[in-house]
Amino acid sequence: MGLIRYIGKKAVIYLATFFVAVTLNWAIPRFMPGNPIGILLSRFATLPESAEVMYSYFTQAFGLDKPLYEQYINFWRALLNGDLGVSIYLYPQKVRDIVLEALPYDIVLIVPAVIVSWIVGNWLGALASTNRRLDNILMPIFYFLTASPYFWMAIVLAWVFTVTIPIFPPSGAYSPGISPSLSLSFIVDFLKHWILPFLSLLLVMLGGWAIGMRNMIIYELESNYSRYMEALGAPNRLILRYAFRNAMLPQITGLALQIGLAVAGAITTEIVFSYPGLGYLMLQAIQNQDYFLMQGAFLVIVIMVLISNFVIDIVYAIVDPRVRYTYTGETG
Amino acid sequence: MQARFKSIVPLLLSILVLQVVLSINASAQELPRNETIYVGGGLWAPSSNFNPLTPWAAATGSVGLIYEPLFLYIPIKDEFVPWLAEEGKWVSDNVYEVKLREAKWHDGTPLTAEDVKFTFEYAKIHQGIYYSSIWNWLDRIEVVDERTVRFVFSEPHYPEWTYYLYTLYIIPKHIWEKIENPLEEANTNPIGSGMYKLKSYDQNQVVYERNDEWWGKDAFGTPGPKYIVYLRVASNNVALAMLVRGELDWSNFFLPGVPQLVKQYEFIHTWYKDRPYHLPANVAFLFINNQKYPLNLTEFRRAMAYAINVDEIIERVFEGTVLKSNSVGFLPIPSWQRFYAKDLDEEMGFKYDPDKANEILDKLGFKDIDGDGYRETPSGERLRLTIIVPFGWTDWMESIRIIAENLGQVGINVEPKFPDFSKYFDDLTKGYFDLAINNFNSFVSPTPWTMYNWLFYEDTPPIGENSWNGNFGRYFNDEITQLLGEVLVTPMDDEATLRELYRKIQEIFLRDLPYIPLWYNGFWFQASTLHWTGWPSEDNPYGVPVTWPGNWQLGGVLTLLNLKPVVREETKTTTSPVVTTVTKTQEVTETVTVTEKGQVVTKEVVKTQTTVITKTVEQTVEQMTTPTGGNNTLIAVAVVIIVVLAALALLRRR
Numbered sequence: 001m002g003l004i005r006y007i008g009k010k011a012v013i014y015l016a017t018f019f020v021a022v023t024l025n026w027a028i029p030r031f032m033p034g035n036p037i038g039i040l041l042s043r044f045a046t047l048p049e050s051a052e053v054m055y056s057y058f059t060q061a062f063g064l065d066k067p068l069y070e071q072y073i074n075f076w077r078a079l080l081n082g083d084l085g086v087s088i089y090l091y092p093q094k095v096r097d098i099v100l101e102a103l104p105y106d107i108v109l110i111v112p113a114v115i116v117s118w119i120v121g122n123w124l125g126a127l128a129s130t131n132r133r134l135d136n137i138l139m140p141i142f143y144f145l146t147a148s149p150y151f152w153m154a155i156v157l158a159w160v161f162t163v164t165i166p167i168f169p170p171s172g173a174y175s176p177g178i179s180p181s182l183s184l185s186f187i188v189d190f191l192k193h194w195i196l197p198f199l200s201l202l203l204v205m206l207g208g209w210a211i212g213m214r215n216m217i218i219y220e221l222e223s224n225y226s227r228y229m230e231a232l233g234a235p236n237r238l239i240l241r242y243a244f245r246n247a248m249l250p251q252i253t254g255l256a257l258q259i260g261l262a263v264a265g266a267i268t269t270e271i272v273f274s275y276p277g278l279g280y281l282m283l284q285a286i287q288n289q290d291y292f293l294m295q296g297a298f299l300v301i302v303i304m305v306l307i308s309n310f311v312i313d314i315v316y317a318i319v320d321p322r323v324r325y326t327y328t329g330e331t332g
Numbered sequence: 333m334q335a336r337f338k339s340i341v342p343l344l345l346s347i348l349v350l351q352v353v354l355s356i357n358a359s360a361q362e363l364p365r366n367e368t369i370y371v372g373g374g375l376w377a378p379s380s381n382f383n384p385l386t387p388w389a390a391a392t393g394s395v396g397l398i399y400e401p402l403f404l405y406i407p408i409k410d411e412f413v414p415w416l417a418e419e420g421k422w423v424s425d426n427v428y429e430v431k432l433r434e435a436k437w438h439d440g441t442p443l444t445a446e447d448v449k450f451t452f453e454y455a456k457i458h459q460g461i462y463y464s465s466i467w468n469w470l471d472r473i474e475v476v477d478e479r480t481v482r483f484v485f486s487e488p489h490y491p492e493w494t495y496y497l498y499t500l501y502i503i504p505k506h507i508w509e510k511i512e513n514p515l516e517e518a519n520t521n522p523i524g525s526g527m528y529k530l531k532s533y534d535q536n537q538v539v540y541e542r543n544d545e546w547w548g549k550d551a552f553g554t555p556g557p558k559y560i561v562y563l564r565v566a567s568n569n570v571a572l573a574m575l576v577r578g579e580l581d582w583s584n585f586f587l588p589g590v591p592q593l594v595k596q597y598e599f600i601h602t603w604y605k606d607r608p609y610h611l612p613a614n615v616a617f618l619f620i621n622n623q624k625y626p627l628n629l630t631e632f633r634r635a636m637a638y639a640i641n642v643d644e645i646i647e648r649v650f651e652g653t654v655l656k657s658n659s660v661g662f663l664p665i666p667s668w669q670r671f672y673a674k675d676l677d678e679e680m681g682f683k684y685d686p687d688k689a690n691e692i693l694d695k696l697g698f699k700d701i702d703g704d705g706y707r708e709t710p711s712g713e714r715l716r717l718t719i720i721v722p723f724g725w726t727d728w729m730e731s732i733r734i735i736a737e738n739l740g741q742v743g744i745n746v747e748p749k750f751p752d753f754s755k756y757f758d759d760l761t762k763g764y765f766d767l768a769i770n771n772f773n774s775f776v777s778p779t780p781w782t783m784y785n786w787l788f789y790e791d792t793p794p795i796g797e798n799s800w801n802g803n804f805g806r807y808f809n810d811e812i813t814q815l816l817g818e819v820l821v822t823p824m825d826d827e828a829t830l831r832e833l834y835r836k837i838q839e840i841f842l843r844d845l846p847y848i849p850l851w852y853n854g855f856w857f858q859a860s861t862l863h864w865t866g867w868p869s870e871d872n873p874y875g876v877p878v879t880w881p882g883n884w885q886l887g888g889v890l891t892l893l894n895l896k897p898v899v900r901e902e903t904k905t906t907t908s909p910v911v912t913t914v915t916k917t918q919e920v921t922e923t924v925t926v927t928e929k930g931q932v933v934t935k936e937v938v939k940t941q942t943t944v945i946t947k948t949v950e951q952t953v954e955q956m957t958t959p960t961g962g963n964n965t966l967i968a969v970a971v972v973i974i975v976v977l978a979a980l981a982l983l984r985r986r
Contacts, residue, residue: 039757
């Protein structure tokens with residue numbers, strides 16, 4: 001009962017967030033200077049007579065001649081029907097198709113990076129917390145990693161591995177001249193392009209996890225239950241295992257927060273490597289004032305972040321009953 | 333045990349996701365190198381549109397290779413090459429007759445007069461088609477017989493019609509008449525009449541395959557390359573590296589350092605063997621806001637024209653790869669030169685002369701009152717102008733720095749600014765700028781009318797409202813409007829009348845100097861003779877080798893017809909064009925820092941730029957001698973395996 005009420009409350013909050021985020025995303029591009037139809041036509045050297053006709057036609061076709069409030073209503077109406085509109089930059093492709101095509105590239109970057117960094121980071125943190133010497137070496141590295149911005153890490157990696165030691169390609173998801181296929185040569189090529197953006201996400205996230213884990217375990221080892229076990233003569237390994245479990249809880253919360261940050265990080269990383277995911281797409285959309293593509297890409301990012309947070313919230317409530325009690329006001 | 337299982341999850345997940353990516357398009361292809369030509373320079377966005385009715389969004393080659401115009405136009409010779417048309421002529425003052433060749437569509441259906449009629453009339457129904465305004469002055473189209481069409485005009489716009497003859501592409505009636513919203517059609521299975529068919533496309537490239545059933549085989553021959561791989565290359569610097577490595581055969585990119593490139597590599601082919609290397613393509617104008625004080629003063633504009641040192645820009649920014657414009661902006665092509673009033677230019681034109689500029693400004697009353705080195709207006713107000721070009725257009729960015737410097741030397745305070753393209757274009761079309769460079773529609777053409785029509789477009793709304801194209805500085809002159817109106821209805825072969833009209837326009841232009849012509853941007857073209865020969869050049873000028881969207885009919889298609897593969901003795905064909913673009917990032921960052929410094933000392937900038945270029949070239953040579961492909965693969969695989977194993981091992985230990 002409590003769980004359902006808890007989920008219900010959370011759902012309302014998330015829906016409100018969604019509404020505000022999407023509204024902002026609708027509004028911001030429209031207050032930018034510039035005119036998408038003008039840019040579209042600027043790519044075409046033609047007689048002014050032709051440009052004049054096309055200008056009025058496409059302004060109408062994209063519904064940009066209507067007053068803003070009407071555009072806004074139409075936007076929600078279309079959105080609820082699953083229609084994200086037509087891209088201006090990649091005319092006449094549907095924004096939905098473009099976004100769906102870009103999404104896999106984000107997933108192959110973000111999901112492995114988050115999971116691997118979470119596992120490896122936690123493990124390294126736990127290791128550091130029990131070994132003084134290792135701790136002294138690792139901690140500065142962790143702080144360095146976690147403090148570096150994603151794009152900076154990406155540039156450093158790009159510089160080291162594509163210029164200084166040129167072993168990886170600097171941009172794209174696969175080489176020009178190769179078509180996606182299930183052949184070995186393509187997979188190798190794909191991985192070669194994937195590894196640097198993946199590593200820049202992984203390294204930055206790793207530091208945060210490791211620091212969090214180390215501090216949590218040290219804290220847990222100081223706690224009363226650990227002392228009590230120690231007094232009872234329990235082996236170190238056993239104490240550590242209990243401490244580790246307790247230290248995990250905040251790390252799960254962290255995971256929820258991290259997904260949002262990882263998406264943001266992926267955007268800048270993709271831009272550095274021209275990796276054709278949503279982030280790169282968004283940059284293209286902004287540069288070409290493609291309102292509809294911007295909305296579409298942002299919408300998917302918002303949905304991804306909100307859903308993953310929602311799922312983590314639920315998982316968390318199941319893992320730790322105290323959470324749902326505080327939310328629903330039940331007293332345990 | 334449980335822990336170990338858990339750690340496999342991410343591995344499985346990533347494999348699964350990889351599968352998703354791969355399933356998008358599953359067709360491996362390795363094209364034989366001796367039948368394939370790699371082209372670049374006209375594809376900037378991932379392409380998935382092949383609709384000839386939206387040529388501004390269609391992949392380059394959609395029009396030209398797949399869909400064909402009635403005529404080709406070769407600007408260097410001022411020659412119309414009958415293409416789909418066998419012949420075209422004015423049979424009376426307002427009737428133009430076209431006789432068609434025996435052409436057919438890719439699906440075998442014959443291309444007839446009905447198709448031509450349909451193509452035009454389609455724009456009557458669908459107003460968004462770019463040539464729909466033709467119906468303001470075209471009355472009707474008569475089909476005389478299977479292969480003869482007559483266009484009857486209510487008011488024949490001769491130069492405009494001539495322009496459409498080679499920029500309008502005939503579409504098959506039997507296919508398009510069934511399409512409801514032709515402008516929203518991506519047309520990914522294009523049926524045209526051209527010598528190439530679409531083979532495949534993805535994020536990085538479009539591949540065309542020769543149409544061996546092409547109707548023009550007997551009349552024109554067979555194009556050399558069986559496959560055209562049109563590459564989307566991330567930047568000009570990557571293109572440069574690919575060209576010297578023989579991975580790009582035909583480049584229409586603006587490449588920095590062309591003089592060194594040509595000197596260093598024998599196999600790089602350019603139009604001219606020496607300066608300026610390129611054919612002129614269009615005129616870069618300095619647009620001046622004619623509605624803003626003091627830019628609305630003719631003499632003030634004239635002073636600016638005297639103050640700008642275009643030669644310096646050409647030397648320092650373009651390394652001599654472009655030509656300086658004359659004072660009226662007439663391109664050095666026969667169709668325009670015919671009407672160029674050289675005597676007027678010599679008499680009333682301008683040249684670099686800062687003393688003269690100072691003199692004019694002094695006379696106008698613009699003096700430096702507060703002693704800051706810059707002139708104030710006669711009423712004593714500070715004067716501060718801006719000049720804009722889009723950010724990232726590095727050649728123009730350098731150019732306006734020099735222009736601002738030049739104007740500063742005569743005491744006009746001008747600040748160069750580099751807004752994003754969208755802001756630049758918005759300011760330009762709304763008239764919110766002071767000074768700006770633009771060249772979007774001063775392209776080579778059969779008549780200078782196309783440039784003047786753009787430059788002085790009469791139907792331009794006042795400042796603050798969105799204009800479409802041209803006359804960005806809002807210069808209005810009834811006399812010019814009237815003269816251009818007369819040009820429009822004067823037959824193209826009535827040269828005497830036209831010469832008189834154009835002469836008057838040039839006179840007014842030189843008198844009022846609304847805008848300042850600067851230099852002729854080139855048809856950037858570098859080819860590699862490693863795999864293909866037969867390129868056009870100064871000595872063999874059969875056409876302009878350009879592959880930009882909508883420009884193939886200027887000679888790109890003729891180039892394809894003339895190309896022949898280079899026969900090699902060794903038959904070892906390394907077919908996989910895996911491109912490891914390596915030298916790019918360094919160069920990009922270096923140029924960026926250089927340009928930032930440039931604000932203070934521009935002279936140094938160019939120097940550093942050139943050294944950067946030669947560096948790249950050397951690096952690429954090294955690369956050619958040490959094939960690293962195999963190593964890379966191994967390292968990449970090893971790294972991935974290590975990462976995965978590490979994750980596994982870590983959990984196991986716990």
